[in-house]
Amino acid sequence: MATLTAELEGTLSRVARDGAARAGRGLTGLMGQEIAIHVPQVRLGTRADACDAVGGPETVVLGSYLSITGDISGHIVLLFPVERALACVDLMCGQPAGTTREADEIACSAIGELGNIVGSAFVNALADHAGLALHPSPPSILNDMALALVETVYAEVLSQGGDVVMIDTVFEDARGQTTGLLIVAPDPVCMPHLRELAA
Amino acid sequence: MATILVVDDAAFMRMRMSKILSEAGYDVIQAGNGVEAVEQYRGQKPDAVLMDITMPEMDGLTALREIRAIDPQARVAMVTALGQQQVVLEAVKQGAKDFLVKPCEGERVLAAVSKLCA
Numbered sequence: 001m002a003t004l005t006a007e008l009e010g011t012l013s014r015v016a017r018d019g020a021a022r023a024g025r026g027l028t029g030l031m032g033q034e035i036a037i038h039v040p041q042v043r044l045g046t047r048a049d050a051c052d053a054v055g056g057p058e059t060v061v062l063g064s065y066l067s068i069t070g071d072i073s074g075h076i077v078l079l080f081p082v083e084r085a086l087a088c089v090d091l092m093c094g095q096p097a098g099t100t101r102e103a104d105e106i107a108c109s110a111i112g113e114l115g116n117i118v119g120s121a122f123v124n125a126l127a128d129h130a131g132l133a134l135h136p137s138p139p140s141i142l143n144d145m146a147l148a149l150v151e152t153v154y155a156e157v158l159s160q161g162g163d164v165v166m167i168d169t170v171f172e173d174a175r176g177q178t179t180g181l182l183i184v185a186p187d188p189v190c191m192p193h194l195r196e197l198a199a
Numbered sequence: 200m201a202t203i204l205v206v207d208d209a210a211f212m213r214m215r216m217s218k219i220l221s222e223a224g225y226d227v228i229q230a231g232n233g234v235e236a237v238e239q240y241r242g243q244k245p246d247a248v249l250m251d252i253t254m255p256e257m258d259g260l261t262a263l264r265e266i267r268a269i270d271p272q273a274r275v276a277m278v279t280a281l282g283q284q285q286v287v288l289e290a291v292k293q294g295a296k297d298f299l300v301k302p303c304e305g306e307r308v309l310a311a312v313s314k315l316c317a
Contacts, residue, residue: 029304030215092211109211117302120280138253138280 008195013042015129016167016182019122026117027171031092037118038170039182045166050150053166053181055081057147062086062103063180064115064139068123071132072193074186076122077142078115078169079149080178085111087178088171097175103143112139118169118182130197150183201246201316202226206236206262207278208254212301216249219305220312233257237265240273247315248275249299249308252286260290267294274315278303 020037027035051057063079080088082103089100089107092114100107116139127134142149167182186194203225205216210231217227228243230236234257236250248266252259259277266273276297277290287298297311 026302029307030302032219032305093214105210106214109209109214113209113211113302116280136280 005195009042011129011194011197012165012167012184013039015125016042016122018129019118019125020169022125023118023121026121027092027114030117031094033094033173035091036172038172039167040170041168043166045164047147047150047164050079050164050166050181050183051146053168054079054146057145057150059146060144061142061146061149062108062111063142063149064112064119065142066115066119066123066139067137068134068186069137070127070134072126072134072186072190074184074190076115076119076136076185077149077183078111078118078180079142079146079183080111080180082143084178084180088114088180091171091173091175091178108141108143112141114171115139122167122182122184130194200224200226201312202228202243203312204228204230204236204239204243204245204248206230206233206248206254206259207251208232209251212251216303216308219308223309225312233259233262233265236262237269240266241269244270246274247312248273249278249312250275250295251278252290253280260286260293263290263293263295276311276315 016039020039024037054061060082061079062082062085066076068074086100089110090097092110120136123134123136165184169180169182170177203220205213207213208231213229220227230239232254250259263275275295277295278299279287280301299311
C-alpha cells in the first residue's frame with residue numbers, strides 16, 4: 001500500500017475530520033436525531049486496497065458517486081458492503097436494525113443522499129481549507145461488485161497512475177455503528193496541487 | 200389542514216419530508232419529477248409546494264414556470280443543494296417564495312411551509 005507524506009496525510013486528515021463533523025451536523029439536522037461520523041484513518045490505496053476495504057473484489061457493494069469540478073477535479077465514492085449499507089439505511093430511517101432487507105428504491109435513495117451529504121461536506125471542507133472553488137455533482141447510486149465499481153469509476157485515474165485516498169468512515173447513533181469507505185480520487189493532474197497545498 | 204406537494208427525484212428525501220410534514224398535521228402528496236409535479240398541481244391544487252431543483256425529465260425551475268403559468272398565485276419554495284445560488288436567484292425571479300438548503304432540518308421545513316401557507 002502506498003503511503004501519504006506526513007504533510008498531506010495531516011492535511012487530508014484535518015479536512016476529513018472537518019467534513020465528517022459537517023456531515024454529522026447535516027445528518028443530525030435532517031434526521032432529528034444525533035448521528036456522529038468519525039474518520040479514524042486516512043490513507044492512500046491501490047484498486048486492490050479499495051476492494052479489500054469493502055470485503056473483497058467480488059463483494060456486492062452499495063454506494064454513491066459524486067464528481068468534483070472547479071479548481072480541482074476528481075471523484076468521490078462512498079461504498080458499503082450491502083449488509084452494512086442496509087444497516088445505514090435503518091439508521092437514517094430511524095428504524096430498528098434489520099428492518100431493511102433489500103436494496104429497494106428507498107434504500108438506494110437513502111444511500112445516495114448519505115453519499116451526497118458526506119461527499120459534499122468533504123468537498124466543502126477541502127474548498128474552505130485550501131481556498132478553492134469546488135463543486136460536487138448530484139449523487140449517482142452504485143450497486144455492483146466492488147471490483148466492477150472501482151474499475152469503472154476510477155479507470156481514468158488509475159490508468160494514469162493516480163493516487164486514491166481512502167477514508168474509513170464510521171456512522172454512529174445511540175444504537176450502534178456501521179462503517180463505510182469514502183474514496184477520494186483527484187484527477188492525477190491535480191495531485192501535485194494538493195501536495196503543494198499541504199506543504 | 201393544508202395540503203403540501205413534495206417534489207424530489209430522491210425517494211428517501213420525499214419520504215423524509217413527508218414524514219416531517221405529516222407528523223405536523225399536513226396532508227402530503229408527492230411527485231418524483233417536474234412533469235409529475237405539474238400534473239399533481241393541476242389535479243390537486245395543493246396549498247404549497249416544496250420543489251427540488253435538479254431532477255430528471257423536467258427540472259424544478261421549468262416545473263416552477265409551468266405551475267406559475269397554471270396558477271400565478273402558486274406558493275412554491277425551492278429545495279437546493281449548496282452551490283446553486285444562481286439557480287435560486289433565477290427561481291426567485293420566476294416567483295419562488297422561499298428556498299431551503301439540503302440537508303433540511305425539520306424545523307426549517309416546517310417554518311418554510313408555515314410561511315408559505317400564511
